[in-house]
Amino acid sequence: EVERLMPKKIETKILCPLSSTQIFWYKGFLMDQVESLVKMTDEEGQSTAGKGTMLRNLIMQLRKVALHPYLFPFAERDDVDSTSVEELVATSGKLAVLDKILMSMFKKGNRTCIFSQFTSMLNILE
Numbered sequence: 001e002v003e004r005l006m007p008k009k010i011e012t013k014i015l016c017p018l019s020s021t022q023i024f025w026y027k028g029f030l031m032d033q034v035e036s037l038v039k040m041t042d043e044e045g046q047s048t049a050g051k052g053t054m055l056r057n058l059i060m061q062l063r064k065v066a067l068h069p070y071l072f073p074f075a076e077r078d079d080v081d082s083t084s085v086e087e088l089v090a091t092s093g094k095l096a097v098l099d100k101i102l103m104s105m106f107k108k109g110n111r112t113c114i115f116s117q118f119t120s121m122l123n124i125l126e
Contacts, residue, residue: 014101018066018093022065022069022091025065025072033054067094067118068091070092
């Protein structure tokens with residue numbers, strides 16, 4: 001059942017730059033897999049299922065890095081409790097843009113609803 005009094009959804013696409021931490025991890029994942037990617041294109045005997053699985057795994061890892069590098073437990077410092085909110089926001093380009101948008105919406109009295117395919121990202125936002 002849909003709430004009829006709810007205003008229409010407004011959808012806007014915003015390009016968000018990667019933070020320096022995200023660039024570091026993004027390049028790290030790509031460079032780690034570059035040899036495997038080259039071998040994959042050279043070897044004709046390898047099954048296409050294995051190639052597809054490897055590419056899907058790499059793409060999923062890159063999606064997570066583009067969202068927030070702390071989605072990987074090894075990317076954050078050892079003392080997780082000492083991570084400040086400012087550091088969480090600055091480590092992700094998307095989170096930095098979201099922070100600015102939410103601040104301006106809060107000042108105007110607007111409310112928001114945030115959805116994510118990664119529930120672990122919702123934990124970071126919380």
